[in-house]
Amino acid sequence: MSHVPRRAPRAGIHPDKSKSWLRRAWPLLKAHRALLITSLALSFIGLIVQVQIPNLVRVGIDRALVTHTAGLTRYVWLIAGLALTQGVINYLARLYLLRTAYELEYDLRSIVFSHLMRMSYGFYDRVQSGELMSRATSDIRAVQMYLTFGPSILVQCMIAVIAFVLMLSINPLLAVVAMLTMPAVAVLGVRMRKAIFPVSWLIQSRLAGVATVVDENIQGVRIVKAFAAEQRQVDTLASAADRVRWAYTTDARLRSRWTPVMDNLPRLGLALVLLVGGLMVLHGHATVGTVVAFNSYVLMLQPPFRMLGMIIMMGQRAAASSQRIYDILDTPAEIVDPPSLEVPPARGDLRFREVTFAYPDGTAALTGLDLHIRPGETVALVGATGSGKSTVGRLAARFYDVTGGQVLLDGTDVRDYPLETLRDRVGIVPDEPFLFSVSLHDNIAFGRPAATREQVVAAATAAGADAFIRDLPEGYDTVVGERGYTLSGGQRQRVAIARALLVNPPVLILDDATSAVDVRVEHEIHESLRALMAGRTTIMVAHRLATIGLADRVILIENGRVAADGTHASLLATEPRYARVLAASSEEQEAVA
Numbered sequence: 001m002s003h004v005p006r007r008a009p010r011a012g013i014h015p016d017k018s019k020s021w022l023r024r025a026w027p028l029l030k031a032h033r034a035l036l037i038t039s040l041a042l043s044f045i046g047l048i049v050q051v052q053i054p055n056l057v058r059v060g061i062d063r064a065l066v067t068h069t070a071g072l073t074r075y076v077w078l079i080a081g082l083a084l085t086q087g088v089i090n091y092l093a094r095l096y097l098l099r100t101a102y103e104l105e106y107d108l109r110s111i112v113f114s115h116l117m118r119m120s121y122g123f124y125d126r127v128q129s130g131e132l133m134s135r136a137t138s139d140i141r142a143v144q145m146y147l148t149f150g151p152s153i154l155v156q157c158m159i160a161v162i163a164f165v166l167m168l169s170i171n172p173l174l175a176v177v178a179m180l181t182m183p184a185v186a187v188l189g190v191r192m193r194k195a196i197f198p199v200s201w202l203i204q205s206r207l208a209g210v211a212t213v214v215d216e217n218i219q220g221v222r223i224v225k226a227f228a229a230e231q232r233q234v235d236t237l238a239s240a241a242d243r244v245r246w247a248y249t250t251d252a253r254l255r256s257r258w259t260p261v262m263d264n265l266p267r268l269g270l271a272l273v274l275l276v277g278g279l280m281v282l283h284g285h286a287t288v289g290t291v292v293a294f295n296s297y298v299l300m301l302q303p304p305f306r307m308l309g310m311i312i313m314m315g316q317r318a319a320a321s322s323q324r325i326y327d328i329l330d331t332p333a334e335i336v337d338p339p340s341l342e343v344p345p346a347r348g349d350l351r352f353r354e355v356t357f358a359y360p361d362g363t364a365a366l367t368g369l370d371l372h373i374r375p376g377e378t379v380a381l382v383g384a385t386g387s388g389k390s391t392v393g394r395l396a397a398r399f400y401d402v403t404g405g406q407v408l409l410d411g412t413d414v415r416d417y418p419l420e421t422l423r424d425r426v427g428i429v430p431d432e433p434f435l436f437s438v439s440l441h442d443n444i445a446f447g448r449p450a451a452t453r454e455q456v457v458a459a460a461t462a463a464g465a466d467a468f469i470r471d472l473p474e475g476y477d478t479v480v481g482e483r484g485y486t487l488s489g490g491q492r493q494r495v496a497i498a499r500a501l502l503v504n505p506p507v508l509i510l511d512d513a514t515s516a517v518d519v520r521v522e523h524e525i526h527e528s529l530r531a532l533m534a535g536r537t538t539i540m541v542a543h544r545l546a547t548i549g550l551a552d553r554v555i556l557i558e559n560g561r562v563a564a565d566g567t568h569a570s571l572l573a574t575e576p577r578y579a580r581v582l583a584a585s586s587e588e589q590e591a592v593a
C-alpha cells in the first residue's frame with residue numbers, strides 16, 4: 001500500500017468536558033490562528049476600502065457633475081483603483097479563509113478517525129456504522145463552517161458600524177433613515193432561517209435514509225433476488241424517496257414565501273432614502289451625491305444583516321454537531337497499552353485461568369474457562385453454536401478484556417503486553433474475512449506493508465492461495481473487494497490466512513477460517529501450515545470432522561467453559577455430549593449443503 005506522508009493534526013480538542021463546545025475547540029482554532037487572523041484582517045481592510053467607494057461616488061457627483069469644481073475622470077480612476085484593490089484583497093482573504101476551513105476540517109477528521117481506530121470491539125458492538133459515517137462527514141463540516149465562516153461573517157457585520165459612522169459624518173438624519181430597514185432585515189433573516197433550518201435538517205436525514213435503502217439493497221441484492229422481493233424493496237425505496245420529496249417541497253414553499261420578502265426589503269430601504277434624501281435635496285439640506293451614495297450603502301449593508309440569521313443557525317447546528325463528535329472523543333478506548341512494556345520471549349504458550357467474560361451488552365459468553373495450550377500444539381475447539389468458541393480467540397488477541405480471571409501468553413497476562421506486540425504474537429483469522437479494495441499483494445501484506453513479493457508469495461502458497469491468484473488476470477496485482485475482482489468465499493478465506501501467516505505469529509487462531517474451503521484444500525492448507533511452521537500454537541474453531549482430524553487435541557466447550565478435553569478418539573469413546581455436538585453440526589452442514 002502506498003504511504004502518503006501526512007501531517008499530524010496541529011492540536012486536539014480540550015479534554016475538559018465541563019467547558020463549552022467552543023472553548024473545547026479553541027486549541028484547534030488557536031493552532032490555525034495565523035491563517036485565520038490574516039484572512040479576517042484582510043477582509044476587514046477590504047471592507048474599509050469598499051466603504052470608501054460610495055463616498056467617492058458622492059464627492060465625484062457633487063464636485064464634477066453638480067458644482068463643476070473638479071474633473072470627472074479623476075474620480076472614475078480613483079474608484080476603479082479602489083475596486084481593483086478591494087478585489088485583490090478579497091481574493092486573498094477568501095483564499096486564506098477557505099484554507100483555514102480545510103486545514104481545520106483535516107485536523108478534525110484526523111482526530112476523529114485516529115480515535116475511532118483506537119476504539120475497541122466493544123465500542124463497535126454498540127454504535128451503528130451509518131451514524132459514525134455521518135459524524136465523520138456532516139458533523140465535522142458543520143463545526144468547521146462555523147469556526148471559520150462565523151468570524152468572517154462577524155467581520156462583515158462590522159462593515160455596518162464603519163459605514164454607519166461614515167454616514168453619520170456626512171448626513172446624520174439620512175444615516176438614520178438608511179439604517180431604518182436594517183433591524184427588520186436582521187429579525188426577518190433570523191425568522192427565515194428558523195423556519196427553513198429544521199426542514200434542511202429533515203432533508204439531510206431523509207436523504208441519508210434513501211442512501212441507506214439503496215446501499216442495503218445493492219449490498220444485499222442477492223438476498224432480495226433469492227426471495228423475489230424486488231417489488232417490495234422498490235416500494236420501500238419509493239416511500240423513502242417520497243419522504244425526501246415532501247421535505248424538498250416544504251423547503252421550496254418556505255423559501256418562495258421568504259425570498260420575496262427578504263429581496264424587497266432593500267428596495268424599501270432605497271425608497272425611504274430616496275424619499276427623505278430627495279426632500280432634503282429639494283430643500284437644500286443634502287446633495288444629490290449623498291442620496292446616490294446612501295443608496296449604495298443601503299444595498300451594501302443588508303447582506304451582513306441578512307447573514308446574522310445564518311450565523312445563529314450555524315452556531316446551533318455546530319453546537320449539536322460538536323457534541324456528537326465530542327461524544328466519540330470522550331469515549332475512552334477500553335483496550336489500551338499497559339504502562340510496563342517488559343515482555344517475555346515468544347514461545348506460544350497460552351493459558352486461560354478461570355476466565356469469565358460477558359459482552360458489553362451483558363451476554364455471558366465464558367463462565368470459568370480453564371484451558372492450557374502448550375507451545376506448538378494444534379487444538380480444535382468444538383461446541384454447540386453460541387457456546388463461546390469464538391470468544392476464546394477474541395480474548396486471546398485481547399479484542400476484549402476478561403471480566404474475571406486471566407489470559408496468559410507465555411506466562412504473562414495479555415493485558416501486560418503492548419498491543420502491537422500482542423497482535424504480532426496472536427494472529428487471528430475470522431470466519432468472514434474482510435478484504436480491502438486494493439491489490440491482493442497489498443491485502444496479504446496488510447500487517448507487514450514492507451513485505452517483499454517473495455514473502456507475500458510464500459505466505460499465499462502456505463495458505464493454498466498462490467495457485468488461484470496466479471490464474472487471475474493480473475495475478476498478485478489484481479484489485480479485489482468492492483470495486484474489484486470478486487473472489488469466492490473460500491478464496492477470500494485463503495487470502496485472509498495468508499495475511500495472518502505473513503505476520504508469522506507464534507499463536508494462530510483460525511476461527512472457522514476454512515469453513516468455506518473444501519475439505520481437500522483445507523487439508524492442503526493445514527499440511528503446508530504444519531510443515532512450514534512447526535512449533536506454532538494453533539487454535540481452530542472447528543465444525544467439520546476433517547478439520548478436527550488435524551488437531552492434536554480437542555476441547556469441548558459447553559456454556560462458556562471446558563466440558564471435556566482429549567483426543568478426538570478418546571472423546572468420541574467417553575463423552576456422549578461430544579458425539580451429540582458432532583452429530584448436530586454434521587446435520588447442520590448437511591442442511592446447508
Ligand SMILES: Nc1ncnc2c1ncn2[C@@H]1O[C@H](COP(=O)(O)OP(=O)(O)OP(=O)(O)O)[C@@H](O)[C@H]1O
Pocket residue numbers: 125359360361363364365383384385386387388389390391392
Ligand atoms: N459482539 C457480541 N456482543 C454481544 N454478545 C455476543 C457478541 N458476540 C457473541 N455474543 C454472544 O456470546 C455468546 C458466545 O458467542 P461465540 O461467538 O463465542 O459462540 P460460538 O461458540 O463461537 O458460536 P458459533 O459456533 O455459532 O460461532 C453467544 O451467546 C453470543 O450470542
